[in-house]
Amino acid sequence: MLYLISTPIGNLNDISLRAIEVLKDADYIFAEDTRNTSKLLKFINCEKRCKSLHEHNEQEASNKIINILRESDNNIAVVSDAGTPAISDPGYYLIQKCIDNDLEFTLLPGPSSIINALVLSGLPTSSFSFLGFVPRKKSQKIQFFQSLKKEKNTILLFESAKRIHETLSCIANEYSKTKKVSLCREMTKIYENIERGTATSLLEKLKNNKLTLKGEFVIVVESFSSNDADLIFDNKIYKSFLENMPTKEAAKLISMITKENKRDIYKKLSELK
Numbered sequence: 001m002l003y004l005i006s007t008p009i010g011n012l013n014d015i016s017l018r019a020i021e022v023l024k025d026a027d028y029i030f031a032e033d034t035r036n037t038s039k040l041l042k043f044i045n046c047e048k049r050c051k052s053l054h055e056h057n058e059q060e061a062s063n064k065i066i067n068i069l070r071e072s073d074n075n076i077a078v079v080s081d082a083g084t085p086a087i088s089d090p091g092y093y094l095i096q097k098c099i100d101n102d103l104e105f106t107l108l109p110g111p112s113s114i115i116n117a118l119v120l121s122g123l124p125t126s127s128f129s130f131l132g133f134v135p136r137k138k139s140q141k142i143q144f145f146q147s148l149k150k151e152k153n154t155i156l157l158f159e160s161a162k163r164i165h166e167t168l169s170c171i172a173n174e175y176s177k178t179k180k181v182s183l184c185r186e187m188t189k190i191y192e193n194i195e196r197g198t199a200t201s202l203l204e205k206l207k208n209n210k211l212t213l214k215g216e217f218v219i220v221v222e223s224f225s226s227n228d229a230d231l232i233f234d235n236k237i238y239k240s241f242l243e244n245m246p247t248k249e250a251a252k253l254i255s256m257i258t259k260e261n262k263r264d265i266y267k268k269l270s271e272l273k
Contacts, residue, residue, distance in 0.1 A: 001104055002065065002106070004078050004085045004095075004105065005085070006019070006080075006107070006110030006112070007079050007080060007110060007111070009082040009188055010188040012039075014111045015044060016108065020044045023077050023079075024046050026048070026075050026077040028068065028074060029041075029048055029049075029051070029077045030051050030053040030077070031052065032052075032085075033052075034049075036082075038050065050079075058090045059093060065078070065094060066097050066101055078094065083114075087112075113184075116184070117156060117182070118156060118220060121184065124223075127153040127154070129151055129154070130156045130157075131155065131157055133158045134158070134159050134167050134219075141166070148175055149175060150224075154220065154221070154223055155221040155223060160216055161213040162213070164213060171199040172198075172199035177199060177261070178198055179199075181196075181197060181198055181199050182195065182221075183195040183211070183217050183218075183219060185212070186214075187218070193212060195211060238254070238269055241253070241269070250265075251263075251265040251266035251269055254269075
């Protein structure tokens with residue numbers, strides 16, 4: 001039997017009693033980072049050693065797990081560094097292989113940085129979209145945030161500390177200067193920190209060294225309402241306006257339709273000329 005086990009995202013006390021029982025009874029334990037998992041195993045007084053299953057050996061390790069499951073009645077536990085396997089972590093390939101080979105597997109639920117951040121952000125929780133890590137390349141990042149204007153759910157993203165400034169700038173320039181944004185880090189730990197504001201106000205905090213840049217962030221972004229989403233113009237539409245009228249008049253007209261700031265629109269139109 002294969003057990004995918006959710007592990008604490010920071011505070012080791014969040015490990016579930018069921019997870020402890022399965023880890024202690026497992027014949028094999030596969031971990032994204034054996035060093036981190038060894039600390040967890042020590043914390044729960046489990047003296048077993050673990051093998052690696054990470055992004056660089058995922059297929060090889062998954063095939064090994066499949067062979068073990070097919071040839072024996074052994075129980076195998078798979079854990080990520082923090083959170084749930086297959087959610088922005090290795091595990092999806094293994095799940096697909098289990099399904100293909102008609103092998104039984106289950107998930108032991110537990111802590112989730114996504115759910116934690118959603119609740120702590122103070123933004124609507126009734127519907128949300130988790131979109132993983134923000135694209136790294138600038139062109140892809142710009143296109144990504146422009147596309148989010150069509151999103152009607154609260155948006156959750158992962159980002160590293162070293163790229164948070166560029167990403168907030170992109171949110172302000174390509175998505176919205178006024179929609180609410182929350183930055184969540186160190187959740188469940190002693191120094192848990194949730195910063196709420198807009199992309200613009202959070203950039204100002206960064207400028208004044210009022211934000212700690214360490215580790216990874218979960219970014220929670222307020223969605224455009226369904227009405228707003230119908231009034232979003234992309235670059236193609238902006239160019240169509242420019243082909244038929246002067247930049248100043250185009251900016252004024254688009255501002256009247258979308259309720260966006262006229263100066264911001266004028267700047268975008270000027271950059272497209």
